[in-house]
Amino acid sequence: MHEWALAESIIMAVVDLAKRENAKEILEVELLVGELQTLNIEVLEFALNELKRGTMAENAKIKFSKQFPRFKCIACGNVWEIRNLENILSRDEIESIHFIPELSHVFIKCPRCGSNDFQVTEGRGIILKGVVLKK
Amino acid sequence: MHEWALAESIIMAVVDLAKRENAKEILEVELLVGELQTLNIEVLEFALNELKRGTMAENAKIKFSKQFPRFKCIACGNVWEIRNLENILSRDEIESIHFIPELSHVFIKCPRCGSNDFQVTEGRGIILKGVVLKK
Amino acid sequence: MMPDIRLYRLKKTMDKVKNIISVASGKGGVGKTTISTVLSLILSERGYITGLLDLDFHGPSCHTILGIDKMEYEEEKGINPYKAAENLYFASIYPFVKNGYVPLRGMELSNALIEFLSILNWKELDCLIIDMPPGMGDVLLDFIRLVPSPKFLIVATNSALVIQTVRRLIKFMIEGNFNILGIVANMIRNDDALVRELAKEFSIKFLGSVPFDQYFEKVLGNMQEILRTNLAAALSDIVEQYIKLK
């Protein structure tokens, strides 16, 4: 349930952005949810809808798009994607990555060369992709 | 004079590239020379012309373009450029950066906030920008 | 560019902490982990609501001193640090990585640090003790960038080899106008002169000497016994004299 913590971060960030831009209201918030973190989007959405009340984002429409995690091996150059973490990792491992996506380096290896030395090029976690403001 | 070392690297890299591409000859090599490293382009050019003899790059035209170093402060966001390292650094400091450009973090600070925690966004050192091959 | 959302909640949770003491050195193996952990035990025993945060992601080890093997976080709209003892709340990546190796490049250390700090729910703490990793890399640089008003407690041993590396860190701290609480000489057998000189060289406080304590290794994992060591006694004196918690 640390989706609540992330939701809180999102609301604080967009409200701060709106204030700095002297906006009257936040109309839309666009989020890119990287699936390496296996967030529960329903919980995240519920939390966002609770937390936006009484803020400038009160009436904001929240849009989600999802992204599978993609990896690039620094050791051998291999590029791969994981669509189902459950197929290769235990529940505990997925849970660790859920909290800190970088811990994927502890549990995931390049399927070609076996190295842990890779970059997560896409789908790491939540990114604030866009905000539509009413000025 | 470690321009010779860099020239050697360049020749080895382009010859390897040409071989992997099954090229007959290297027609052109385009280099981007970042000025943080204060390389002597005449020495570099001389070295390249000596070293290319007897290789696939024998008749290659070597093109240089220069780039002033640009910095972005991670601490405060400030962006700046340095056109004359001599104005702010000693000869020894410039020499250290000449060998290892990252040592700029020892000698250069953000002119706005004083932090050494910046990125060199452009103009760090030599980059192989393009190679024209005859197949 | 869109803002990094995590930084907002990070700031909010850190605001609940009254005093942040970062135990640093620049050098490895001087006793940062030992001193930060025992310090947190001493403060919590004195009734201060204390946090202990292990930021050595490549080699977390505070848990071994505390004797914590199995450890799970409670989730409650974020992660609640683990109650390690009365008044003592502890956070480390240990329960996530157990005894696995943790190869992380700097960029990843940076992201792990920010992610972790932004999901931890600290209570209202009188003091948060931070165990820093060695070196002057991403964790140190992001720590000073993102964590509000830390005070640095510097650790050195009485060796010329160690002093020269600690000196680099102190120069960095002083030029950056960071708040240095002072320097502790650790693992002292008889002489602490080099550490005292270093303090003088930069006009920072020499907080005291912690003896090399052969017994310490034998009580690893036993909090009550740790508090009875000479090591803890020396740190208690330092707390008494120099660590005033508002």
Added chain:
Amino acid sequence: MMPDIRLYRLKKTMDKVKNIISVASGKGGVGKTTISTVLSLILSERGYITGLLDLDFHGPSCHTILGIDKMEYEEEKGINPYKAAENLYFASIYPFVKNGYVPLRGMELSNALIEFLSILNWKELDCLIIDMPPGMGDVLLDFIRLVPSPKFLIVATNSALVIQTVRRLIKFMIEGNFNILGIVANMIRNDDALVRELAKEFSIKFLGSVPFDQYFEKVLGNMQEILRTNLAAALSDIVEQYIKLK
């Protein structure tokens, strides 16, 4: 994408080295620098053409053990490592940074490593000893990626706190199929059992124990005296028994 030109010359210069021994631990302060430097002194004294490379960019310190203060590189179509003694060639960022602090993020450590390795002109060396930094970050990861066939000499002390971090490194090395020469127990007072057990746990060679040598600090900087210490004597035995240079 265009190739990184530096990697080509890096490979070429490294090819001149017959044996690469990387002194690593994962943990800081266990004596990696001490052991790598004294090892290079012993090998060069025995007539092997030896290189010593300090890769602890945040806290270079091999030069202090060697007693080198003023030091300049000769440039000759690259950089010639510094002749520190008969048969001993030394490279460190120390002459570039002197006593300044070196705050580098991981990406910068990585670039500094690659740049440095690619401009150094090693002679035909019988052996290159590498002093590694603590941790499992960019330097270790790029080192194993770019440097051909290193052998790892692992250093640990007889402390549970140290062993758990060294264990992580060994697991990493074994799973990655790296060549482990063996493990040295350093700063031993009486007992080296924990280090011996660690060697057994992973079926790697226990190379020997180096005593805690109070005298070592007093001879820092004096190569001749260093070779007469108990510390050097113990390392000599290890060289005799286990370091066969082809």
